[in-house]
Amino acid sequence: MRFLKISLLALLVLVIATAAWIGLVGNDLIRTATNSASHSLCASAFLARIDPDRTFGEEQLPLMGAVGRAIHYDVDRRRREVRTTFLGGFAARAVFRDGLGCLLAHGDGPVPEAAGFQPDVIAGGFAQTQVVEATDRAIRKALDQAFAEPDPAHPRLTKAVVVLHDGKLIAERYAPGYGPDTPIYAHSLTKSVVNALIGILVRQGKLQLDQPAPIAAWRSPSDPHHAVTLDQLLRMDSGLPFDETAGALSPMAHMLFLESDMAGYAAAMPLAHPPGTVWGYSNFSYLLLGRVVRDAAGGNAVDAERFARRELFGPLGMRDTVIETDATGTPVGASNVYASARDFARFGQLYLDDGVVDGRRILPEGWVAYSHSQTLKTGYGAGFWTNLVSEGSVPVWDAPWGMPRLPKDMYYARGAFGQYVVIVPSEHLVVVRMGISLDYGTGTEDMIVAIIDALHHQPRDRPAVAAATR
Incomplete structure (x- = not known):
């Protein structure tokens, strides 16, 4: 009986402490956690076809810490949705829609465009369907290191590496459960995809870089936002605040996990600086660019997805790529592309080939x-990071701008947790690395240095070892 009283007392203390903690940090942190888990596990189960328990253990639980241990989730394969709760409350729901990926459904109401659509099958892509093993011993060793776990306390969890040289697939490797057709959460690689979609609209004459961004909420000339241009949104010097600050309750996290109209939330954000004067990492900017794409494509999620498939994914043979939308049909241009590593290699090759594929110009000249x-004086371009700055670091993050051991002409797409599409024009090289490196220790620069060194030491008359990209 005395033990029972002690146990009940301990339980009461735990309940009181938990309630006090929730009251202290506010509901938003818990809602962010449950929404994040619902979306991630929905995409894992129904889009990437990866075991959601594995994804929760590798990605969500390490990020959430103590909160994660109180998370319960249910994967409903019949309804194709995931529901998540925290201690029985703070319910979250994500629903899979054909052709559109997963949508955070805030509440139990109707899901916009719930039926999704059946997209046309994308042809083309790599001629080789089997995994291409490197024939060069030094390149194989470089990939060995990319998948190694030198520090078990800080796992890299590399999921895929793809290497193109001279437009040919010369090496690739995948973690167990992943393969050439596995869509992987691209995080901010999405911003570079949005760069391409905006470029296509510029080529079609529907947009101009130096025009005020066609955002309905900024239409009034008296609005300080009215002067912000598409160029400034792409370059992240629009004056919108640096939104990816430390902590789970950053403005970026609020937008992605707590708002149904993400671009509407971004549009209402006050300017922190006059446009064109200060650089600040801006997920807000790329949600607004997603809204621009949606409006130009027809105004809803299916229109936006069809536009992306017809004008970009299809011509490149990106067969396993989806860009998800929010509840308003706006592509989540900051973060929500899922694509295979091979698809991202084809995407990188498009930029290496100056925006042309199979003789067809996809992106405008220049x-x-x-x-x-x-x-400005940063290591950022317009949707891509550069290798032009050798000193200093990214504001707020205190991270290096580029990869100093790689050639100066290198530029790259980068996403959270170690997503990279690295383009090295002087070496005719594209390298894609994807994974769940929560501590950012990916070894990607070391791998690419080793690959370049290996290519320099190969005999010039070496035989062709891999299939062309088309």
């Missing part, structure tokens, strides 16, 4: 050079 030209 767009690639524009995309990796320097913004």
Whole structure:
């Protein structure tokens, strides 16, 4: 009986402490956690076809810490949705929609465009369907290191590496359960995809870089936002605040996990600086660019997805790519592309080939050079990071701008937790690395240095070892 009283007392203390903690940090942190888990596990189960328990253990639980241990989730394969709760409350729900990926459904109401659509099958892509093993011993060793776990306390969890040289697939490797057709959460690689979609609209004459951004909420000339241009949104010097600050309750996290109209939330954010004067990492900017794409494509989620498939994914043979939307049908241009590593290799090759594929111009002339030209005095371009700054670091993050051991002409797409599409024009090289490196220790620069060194030491008359990209 005395033990029972002690146990009940301990339980009461735990309940009181938990309630006090929730009251202290506010509901938003818990809602962010449950919404994040619902979306991640929905995409894992129904889009990437990866065991959601594995995803929760590798990605969500380490990020959430103590909160994660109180998370319960249910994967409903019949309804194709995931429901998540925290201690029985703070319910979250994500629903899979054909052709559109997963949508955070805030509440139990109707899901916009719930039926999704059946997209046309994308042809083309790599001629080789089997995994291409490197024939060069040094390149195989470089990939060995990319998948190694030198520090078990800080796992890299590399999921995929793909290497293109001279437009040919010369090496690739995947973690167990992943393969050439596995869509992987791309995080901010999405911003570079949005760069391409905006470029296509510029080529079609529907947009101009120096025009005020066509955002309905900014239409009034008296609004300080009215002067913000598409160029400034792409370059992240629009004056919108640096939104990816430390902690789970950053403005970026609020937008992605707590708002149904993400671009509407971004549009209402006050300017922190006059446009064109200060660089600040801006997920807000790329949600607004997603809204621009949606409006130009027809105004809803299916229109936006069809536009992306018809004008970009299809011509490149990106067969396993989806860009998800929010509840308003706006592509989540900051973060929500899922694509295979091979698809991202094809995407990188498009930029290496100056925006042309199979003789067809996809991006406007000069767009690639524009995309990796320097913004202010930073190491950022317009949707891509550059290797042009050798000193200093990214504000707030205190992270290096580039990869100093790689050639200066290198530029790259980068996403959270170690997503990279690295383009090295002087080496005719594209390298894709994807994974769940929560501590950012990916070894990607070391791997690419080793690959370049190996290529320099190969005999010039070596036989062709891999299939062309088309």
